[in-house]
Amino acid sequence: MNLSTFTKADDDAWQLEKSLSAVASAIADPSRVSILCALMDGRAWTATELSSSANIAASTASAHLSKLLQNELITCLSQGRYRYYRLAGSHIAHLLETLMGVSMKPSRLPVTRTPAHLRVARTCYDHLAGKVAVRIYDFMLEEGWIEPDGSKLTPAGKLHFQNMGVITNPHTRRKSRCACLDWSERRFHVGGDAGAALLIFFEQKEWLSRVPGYREVIITEAGKKAFSHVFRVDFDW
Structure with missing residues (x-):
């Protein structure tokens, strides 16, 4: 040059x-x-x-x-x-989740190698991932809690969060985007500030517990009933 x-x-x-x-x-x-x-x-x-x-x-x-x-x-x-x-930060976690999805991309029909217990529920940095989280995202999208492009909560979604007692950070500097690609399910789960707020709420309600030192999350019996009632999560998998 x-x-x-x-x-x-x-x-x-x-x-x-x-x-x-x-x-x-x-x-x-x-x-x-x-x-x-x-x-x-x-x-x-x-x-x-x-x-x-x-x-x-x-x-x-x-x-x-x-x-x-x-x-x-x-x-x-x-x-x-x-x-x-x-x-x-969460942007590094998102990068790693994306790379995991790319590295495990199959040449034929998807056959995930993720351990079964991690496919059900695990942490993705500061929010929930896995089958349960994907179903929650689907529910929120179907009910109009999330914008169709997954960019943020709708006014209705914010109101539902408020009524449930889920507290989001109004002063957060992170991107508000709710859609985070789940590398084992190849579908979106709830990420961003909304996902972080939900995980805190779920822990406080004792709907789930985190395994110290691991990404594994255990859904409690009370949690199964609550997730089924609130988000229509079907645990028959």
Whole structure:
């Protein structure tokens, strides 16, 4: 390229390509993928916990964490003498969910390899995913709680949330989009601030419980009745 014709747009494009390549490189390692997947439960983990989860040495985990931090895929929080790591935000979780869906895309009819208990219910960073979450999204769409394009809650949806006692954050800076692609079901579940608010509500009502340190979610008997009554979720699967 002639340097005299090198414009700011060319520089911006080059910087974008360089940054994209760096992020792709940061993810392109099985151990780092294991670390990122562990952090998908939305909690903060120590380096020791992550090294055990990824089945690698502590020194190796430290190098991987440095690369993930460098590329802003994770953040580090210091509390006392401990350092905790977590995903940099819901946008990183959404990226990972999308990549999972792409990587498991079959050449023929869909046959998911996701463990059965995770297909039913699991966390997707700070909201619920799996069959239950997909059915809740379908219900909300059918009842007009969500805009047809999945972009946000409708006024009716906001009113239903309010009447149920589901509290959303009116000052959130995250994207309000409700539709989040579920990589095991290949359909949408409720994400964004609405999905995060629902998960908090479900936990408070004890309709479900989270397995510490894992993405697995257990639907309680009371939860099955409530999900069936409120969202018409059929647990006969």
